Amino acid sequence: MALKGKKVIEFAGLAPAPFAGLVLSDNGASVIRVDRPSASTLDVLCRGKRSVAVNSKVPSGRELLKRLIVSSDVLIDPFRPGVMERLGLGPDVFLGKSGLNQRLVYARIVGFPRTSSYKDMAGHDLNYLAMSGVLSMLPGSAHKPNFPLNLLADFAGGGMHCVTKVLLALLERNESDRGQIVDVDMVSGTRYVSASPLIHRSNPATGRFASKRGTNLLDGGAPFYNIYLCRDGGLMTLACIEPPFFGVFIEKFIQALPGHSVLSDEWRDFPALAAQADRKLWPRLKQFLTIGFASRARHEWTDIFFETDACCVPVLTPEEAAQGFGSSDDPVKDISGPCLLNPGQHTKEVLTAELSVTEDEYERLLNDSAIGQC
Template identity: 45%
Template sequence: MALAGVRVIELAGLAPAPFCGMILADFGAKVIRVDRTKVAMAMDTQARGKRSVAINLKTAEGVAVLRKLCVQSDVVLEPYRKGVMEKLGLGPQELLKENPRLIYARLTGYGQSGSYATAAGHDINYLAMSGLLSRLGRSGEKPYAPLNLVADFAGGGLTCALGIVLALLERTKSGKGQVIDASMVEGAAYVGSFVWKSRSIGMWDRSRGENMLDSGAPFYDTYETSDGKYMAVGAIEPQFYRQLLKGLEVDAGELPPQMSFSDWPELRRIFTERFASKTQADWSRIFDGTDACVTPVLSFDQVSSHPHNQERASFMKDSSGEESPRPAPVLSRTPAEPCRASDPAIGEHTVKVLEEYGFTSSEINQMLAAGIVEYNAVKAKL
């Protein structure tokens, strides 16, 4: 796999950092999640392919163990607020002195500098600070955050993974590691570059929810079907729009022009009535094989059984039968080979990992007895 041989230490966190770690693990990196001790269960739902080591970082001995893991690895991924790792003596300056090749990725909401650097926040706050939230939502309604996808996962975890891969590539030339300052505010804004840079060509001249791509256009929206399901319509170009009208059995000559903003409410009314006259399955049969850009809005229960997704094996099941998306993109020579075993229990791999990093059995047993590390063997042989 593409990242085979890369060793990653991931400090346990929520949402964006675990996603970043899962991406690296899916593509071959050996990712070790460092958990706290005395925790009943892991909150990491993106632990696929990772191993878990439980360390008591409230002890000097535990901090020393983590230091040894970090300086013998290629990547450290930490999701804490600014200053937390420095208080432990494990900041990038200290660790890079011991391992100049180390890549130290810091994934935070507001970044490592600026007046908000130590402030708490969540996806909706980062999205708001990026400027994008002001553009999301329907006309006449308040701004709407689309789940926690844009800042946490696109601007956060995915962008951080890109930074790590870039740093690994650069290290092959310079032999040196570096620090990655991944801010979810800036990552979200960067993901939204199209929105920012398209303002100059008039794509966002109208208020929120009244433009072509933000639910303002009737030919770029979702419509309810007679069985309470939905179809997604993206018929922007004239040739695609003609296909849409043909499928709906609507006479173009009896409609106002496609780009007549003032007539969009009337077009939306007509489309709403037409889509409500048939089931989702009916409309899928009508539009499949056309260029109308009309597709069913698939539920999680439907998505893997859709013929296209089935043919590409776009979704996979783990050993417990739980379904999730296959890693993307697909590489022709070194594709991802996602682990299908159950997610690790906290401390499941403590002993094995410490042995790999040079600790003796006697040292490990002493640390276990003293509560410096924790080992949970429940799943160790599954």
């Protein structure tokens, strides 16, 4: 629990901000989510967090938020540029020359870059992924790419990238005793986590992403880096890029074909091993593998390639993966239901225990509609 003793204020937002707070919470930080008193939320990324409901439109509510932030190490701002400043809670209030908390790491997550002409526009993961240039490289049909849920922009380029920068800022604070603004935008973050394919794309000589979508090594073009349907409807992944691994795979694959039934005269002399290095043979190799995988059930192929270097494993459902690979200390092992946090669930607990708010003051805040509780 490396972040034990660190206090994080997370203003309620969508995917990237609560995910950043979740990662910090899972590693020991005390994370307090700030909700609006009238809010209803379906945020499931709440493990280990507490919620206070504060009305930022009421002067006493804004002052309460200042007190919370002054006592914290990290603030996560999920809003569009300028929102926190209009509330009187911008970074200058805390990190300026006479700032109230000059050790604060003030993390701001936005969608489009703050200096771009798109900065004031609404958007979501798919929009940021599109503007990053990465979406155009993802697998799909010849006419359009597919997208990987909302993982790349929201969670990798947004939430996890934010966590990385927050941790670096906390490390730097150990030397300078000063906090700093941490700026994250999901377009730039997506480009950063996609550095490898983007570099390959700009250097065609590497051969990784030089051709049209769906014809490259890692985007579905290579038959030995692909997904195949089994007889029972299950799926197997194949990722034997290195020739020795492909050699292990193809030997066991051909041996496992039931009675060599798919090796008709059409395929009997097909040079499967040599086909890996010959792109002209890739379509034929993919057809050969497709026919072969369809001859057995997923569990049979799983057993055949288990404990080998064939790089061939089954596609598991989330439930199967949690059952088979979730360790006793894995926080995501139990996927039976969401971890919900009611807005204002811990308002009184946090304010009285951590800000020394008295009973009388608490009642005044309630009467002033500055806070909410549930």
